[in-house]
Amino acid sequence: MSNPTEIKPAEAPSPSGLRLKARFPLLALIAERLLLSVLLLFAVSVLIFGGVEALPGDFATTYLGQSATPQAVANIRSELGLDRPLVTRYVSWLGGALQGDFGTSWASRNSVSEQVGKRLGNSLFLAGFAAIIAVPLAVGLGMLSVHFRNRMPDKIINVLSLAAISLPEFFIGYLLILYFAVDFGIATFPATVYDGMGLAERIQTIALPTATLVLVVLAHMMRMTRAAILSVMSSAYMETAELKGLSAARAIVKHAAPNALAPIINVVALNLAYLVVGVVVVEVVFVYPGMGQYMVDAVTVRDMPVVQACGLIFAAVYILLNMVADILAIVANPRLRHPR
């Protein structure tokens, strides 16, 4: 007899919205995630704006340097609208951001959205290219280490990937530069791309930053893949498949894969989010003209509109990919897809 210690309530009766939630738990959960993501993004925008406001230092004094007379500072401040109250500025900034307008850069007087658009493309190209290599490699290595479980190849894969994740990305970056660009001279540095570059040339240029990013995210995905497959392979329904006399291929494709996929997809999505955000450091190391580089430059000159725009976009990408991971995990659960 199973453990009868607790009676599971069928459904907690709550006054409103119960019926809809009970009938469409999947849609309800997804809607909940979407709503939460929007709320989270809103909260992040407040944090970013407030955080940047609270930073010590001031654009006007930095910009004017030696010639920062009180009058000149006040002029610049009123020119940039900094004399308006905080809430007013926040509301107008958020209103603009919602329409895709992040204002004008204080330093270069260019439109932030235009600049960000170009650089975001570069960053996504780098992260995407890293993902294209990292995801199949991680899943493949995970499967390989399951196949050689607790034997030499498994241990080697584990140790190497752990070593890679344990080193900070800038350190890995410098190591790669030292060996592949300086000593052997087979890779280019800096990895600066520009408009009008051909695809092949572009890929060749970003080889080192891509390798750095791949090494950083590989271990986590690889180990989660290994764990997910192992846990599925040891489950009772895999024994059932074997006792049905099914071929190994069918058992894996039909019975193991649908159950192992959900956790793997989840960890892949989380790592993609990390990739997009993690490029900041790598871009600086490799002098790559992406969002991260742009943001770091803006921070040094206190160019607030740019810092805020970059922060918000990074946060949005991170939240979006995490939300996708959540939703995929929900969709992959047959209990939610097919309620009682």
Next chain:
Amino acid sequence: MPDLSSGLLSVRNLKIEATSYPPGEAPKRITIVDGVSFDLEKGKVLGLIGESGAGKSTIGLSALAYGRGGAEITGGEVNLNGTNILSLDRGGIRKVRGARVCYVAQSAAAAFNPAHKLGDQVIEASVKHGLMTKDEARKRALYLFGVLGLPNPETFGNRFPHQVSGGQLQRAMTAMALCSNPELIVFDEPTTALDVTTQIDVLAAIKHAIEATHTAALYITHDLAVVAQISDDIMVLRYGKTIEYGPVQQIIEAPTQEYTRALVNVRQAIREEAPDQSQALLKVENVSAQYSNGFKVLHDVSLHLCKGQTLAIVGESGSGKSTLARVITGLLPPSDGRITFEGKPLTPALKNRSRDELRRIQLIYQMADTAMNPRQTVRDIIGRPLTFYDGLRGAAKTARVKELLEQIEMGTGFVNRYPAELSGGQKQRVAIARALAARPELILCDEPTSALDPLVAEGILKLLARLQEEQQLSYVFITHDIAIVRAIADSVAVMHRGRLVRFGPKSQALSPPFDDYTDLLLKSVPEMKLGWLEQVLTTRRMESAGN
């Protein structure tokens, strides 16, 4: 015993070994099954019975040439229609599995893939082995769902495993095994995880299906009363060896071996009912309880227990019997009603109770395993309440721990052992000693024997009865096993869906006239006699015809 040549399955001198890796020691070779031989004819059922570790599941799986968890078949023959399937290559074995021999697992809930519809899983083996087309297989599945008494056979296959009940899943698993028209089915404890009232339905469905399809079966269980209803022959196993093997009638009515006799006679009355049940020690008055989300789990329960006596609370899973224990301990304070102990009201919530109130009521759990810290020695486990309630330390504490170990018949040598070094029965004894260490007046026993083998459980029950006699202990004994109730209780409370449906001295509570639920419950408990299942089913049919 049948002639060797005519048998469908003939197992000869089976030897199965495994390597165990005890922590901190060199790997050991252990023999799980040693020299077992038996024969099974077409259409017959052989029951394999024994306690856990007897090797019965391992023998069952050998009929599919499969060793679970590192078990290796190292000797003997498993002849299926004259072919030794152990000598087949992988491809040959695959053609046997799922086609000629099928397997029904104890936990169908785990054995079905959560990602696929039941219908697809039921017909998978038949289709993949090329035995029938998809349509033919679907038709057969539909027929089998009907034979097994599943609701709405037409649409049952479209449901996912999590959408049906445990009893239905177990029947679906039987349908899955029967679908490919196998020569042999191995049933591995198919009803053990079910409530008694569900078990009887599944048992009847399996018996009916076996008869309707003329399939032979190996039926593995630890419950002799169950196997007696369904088998033609029975083999009693212990420590991987055959103890006794013969026709069901001989095994049940004239066992020749001491061990078999002990199994047949398990749970004879241990204790006579106390005549005077008027002096209440514990009184539960109109108690209701609900979870924090408002879900009501207990409705207006009133009962009492006298000093030095045992109150048995019976019911299925979900009946609220464990919840009642949680309310008495204060883990879940009642939303309504009150509880008195020795005439004084008991503080409702655990965290507000005084140390003395805590001391007087102790608990023993179903899973002694999870109720003990695996990193603590027996001395620490039993010594904790000694320090907490009586402030004992050092030598005085060790002396008292040893005294308690003597009381639970374990000997003082166990003082420095860890839980992992104890058997299931020994762990439960340590749990009892821990409860005794607090010098309680009342012990709440939550299914303390349901995870144990029958003879081990019997030892625990006798120990509890002796301690009760010596120390005037009172027990609230929660169980789903009517046989235990008959053996040890003074008074009985029957619970169903959070309500008390019956309460009184055992002699009254378990005698007619019954309410409907108690009647169903009592009639569902397998009895150690031949033809019991048929008898119950006939009575049921007559009753439903009469209605």
